[in-house]
Amino acid sequence: MSLEYLGVAGLAVYLVALLVVAELARRARRDQSPADHFLAGRDLGVFVLFLTLYATAYSGNSLLGYPGEAYRRGFSWIMATGFMLSIVVCFHALVPRLRPIAVAHAFVTPGDWVRHRFAGEPGARALLAGVSVLMTLALANFLFAQLKAMGEMADQVTGGVVSYEFGVFGLALVILVYETVGGMRAVAWTDAAQGVLMLLGLAALLNWVLGASGGLELMTTQILEIRPAAALVPDARECANWVSTIGLLGLASIVYPQAIQRIYAARSGPVLKRSLAMMSFMPLATTAVVTLIGLAAIPRFADLGAAEADRVMPLLLGEWAAASPLYAVAAVAVFIGALAAIMSTADSVLLSLGSLVAEDLLGRPRDDASTTALGKKVAAWTMLAMACGAMFREITLWRLIELKMELLIQCVPAFLLAIHWRGLRARPTFAGLVAGAAVAIVGVLAGWKRIGGVHIGMLSLCLNLAIAVAGSIWARPRRSEPVRPSAGLG
């Protein structure tokens, strides 16, 4: 049987398995409440929480975007291992403080924190709306990137038997079904299986790629001959970009709505910290591996264009499968693992988006079954809109991630600064958020993606922070003024 048909058969088996998991998750649900649907009843244990964190963080961007970026930029893309690790490091600043508050006040969405922290303050509603809008835009962007990656992967590995368009719409429909039926429980359970598949698949692919390239040393020597700039010591601009990317990804990723919701969904604090400790090693097991895979593609495919470079992974899988029938079966396993990773991120994003729009943007109560129903409807319409948008294939995946991060990072003061500094006030935080987002958007539209290697998102975050801090200090009650009672939180 050829790779194309093996791929189609593997895909069919996998999709059926997903639907079975969804049905099991539906039977395991306790009620129709948002906490049960969006947070799996706050009962995720170490193993499932770790794998769902893993499968959610490592997505289509990691598996298609990162090898593509390694192919484009060369060895300096080892920075990706650093910035993926920086996410787990930056969580130290948020998790120990946010988790007990979230438990005490039964948070469901990221907006619940903003509502709680700034309750009763002037500007609190505007801040909640601003944070929710930015998070919704970032999630929609993220979903768009996952759908694009699903289509590419399905098309390339099945040799067009499953077309790009069918890959996008068909797989989107499957995600929508199991997410709607099983909620976070189905998402987390499928994530766990998807995480294991992804790890095994990547290990097998790396083993083959390095073997076929004659080992690391020969691969590096060939890269030095074919494209020396990819292996030479990078310049100051690239180093500045390295620092900026670590900051951008590390900070923005901890305010991913789906990551925040996993902080809420853990069975207990100790379970959460053990999962995060295990997550520390995943950048080495995943990001470093996909970077090496992208680098190994430089001598193999000399002339790929910018957007074409995102297809490095499927192209390698095709070559691997052609080497022997056994490899063809292994390549299909990797294909399913990669697709699984992409789908697991898309399902988490979709679930988060539904809850965010229903509760934070539309103001539905967090303990009402109608909020769950509305969240499902929002998810369905958003999926349809993004799937239509994904028909535009010529945007690189890495650029999509950067756009998302530049917006998302503007929410950092409302979470990270607010949780550490009592003096932060809602109105200046909102003003900072608006100014930061405006500068980031204008910068991206004007083509100023980076200034001196530093992302426009990082520069606009500095402006955002300056406004939030200066405004909060300015708004502090003077000694002669009566002190406002503490803001009725909780």
Next chain:
Amino acid sequence: MSARRRLRNLLLVLIGLLYAASIPWYRTTGETPALWLGLPDWVAVALGCYAAAAVLNAVAWWLTDVSDAPDASEDREGAS
């Protein structure tokens, strides 16, 4: 501050230093690298730093107190 918390903070500082060392800002731009373990030397250093940082970060999480008790946190939160 407890010894456990001091150790955790020390580990976080060490992780910061490893990050600073991982970026080849101190090397000459465009220099042809020697190969270490089959990789350009500056890449091997970066990877080594990230591996060490991963171990330290896992230990730091092990030492972190993530409580579910609301009263312990409400005193510290930036609200109230």
